[in-house]
Amino acid sequence: xxxxxxxxxxxxxxxxxQSAREVIAFxxxxxxxxxxxxxxxxxxxxxxxxxxxxxFVNPLQFGPDEDLDAYPRTLEQDKQSLAALGVDVLFMPNxxxxxxxxxxxxxxxxxxxxxxxxxxxxRPGHFRGVATIxxxxxxxxxxxxxxxxxxxxxxxxxxxxxxTDLSMNLxxxxxxxxxxxxxxxxxxRNHYLTPEQRKLAPSLYAIITKMTHEIESGRRDFTNxxxxxxxxxxxxxxxxxYVEIRASNSLLQPGHEDTELVILAxxxxxxxxxxxNIQVKI
Ligand code: PAF
Numbered sequence: 001x002x003x004x005x006x007x008x009x010x011x012x013x014x015x016x017x018q019s020a021r022e023v024i025a026f027x028x029x030x031x032x033x034x035x036x037x038x039x040x041x042x043x044x045x046x047x048x049x050x051x052x053x054x055x056f057v058n059p060l061q062f063g064p065d066e067d068l069d070a071y072p073r074t075l076e077q078d079k080q081s082l083a084a085l086g087v088d089v090l091f092m093p094n095x096x097x098x099x100x101x102x103x104x105x106x107x108x109x110x111x112x113x114x115x116x117x118x119x120x121x122x123r124p125g126h127f128r129g130v131a132t133i134x135x136x137x138x139x140x141x142x143x144x145x146x147x148x149x150x151x152x153x154x155x156x157x158x159x160x161x162x163x164t165d166l167s168m169n170l171x172x173x174x175x176x177x178x179x180x181x182x183x184x185x186x187x188x189r190n191h192y193l194t195p196e197q198r199k200l201a202p203s204l205y206a207i208i209t210k211m212t213h214e215i216e217s218g219r220r221d222f223t224n225x226x227x228x229x230x231x232x233x234x235x236x237x238x239x240x241x242y243v244e245i246r247a248s249n250s251l252l253q254p255g256h257e258d259t260e261l262v263i264l265a266x267x268x269x270x271x272x273x274x275x276x277n278i279q280v281k282i
Pocket of ligand 1: 029
């Protein structure tokens with residue numbers, strides 16, 4: 001595996017691949033890799049001939065009171081895992097190169113609508129930061145395909161919308177959420193949980209799973225369901241941020257014609273904010 005930090009080096013490698021007609025898959029990450037990330041790499045390897053993974057903790061997507069400095073960094077371990085999987089290039093740019101004119105002056109990409117609702121309402125500017133860095137990384141790597149986890153369901157929709165709106169020439173693939181044995185969605189932020197909080201955390205998934213079964217059995221009083229789910233989160237020791245049932249393609253409130261829904265939830269355990277979602281067909 002080649003480890004590259006400068007975009008010129010990456011472009012040079014990209015040029016040789018281009019002439020050999022390689023199919024390039026890209027997995028952007030912020031590092032602290034877990035099985036969920038490694039599954040993205042596995043999927044990427046299945047359909048491409050070259051795989052690039054990036055590790056970049058993107059300051060632009062963190063709010064002023066969020067965990068940018070504390071975000072877990074496990075570079076050596078990450079490198080070993082990626083090399084063992086046969087990744088071709090690990091791209092690890094530094095923030096000064098990525099945002100060379102400074103964060104204040106940075107041109108940004110904003111996907112309106114989708115970026116302002118649900119997680120975007122709780123984290124103003126977050127999806128602008130995500131869309132901007134993903135657009136920049138796409139311009140640097142120039143992949144044919146890119147892979148994202150469905151755990152960040154709204155992020156995936158924002159990126160798909162950006163690719164459509166800006167006529168970007170690549171395909172976007174969502175990969176199913178990897179879970180711990182007790183159902184908790186794998187996430188780098190799970191490391192922040194104390195042993196007591198870790199025991200409480202799986203109730204987030206359990207509560208939205210129960211909602212899924214109820215919808216599949218015909219329940220449609222969504223307003224009551226959301227109130228019950230928030231109460232259940234509180235009963236289980238979590239502080240709800242939101243619980244929503246939305247149309248899965250638009251993330252808008254579902255109409256009678258919508259048959260593909262997604263239940264999305266976020267809740268705090270102490271300072272740690274957990275998110276999860278389940279797609280449900282009716
Ligand atoms: O999902 C993430 O890890 C990040 O939001 C991403 C897509 C790598 C952009 O920084």
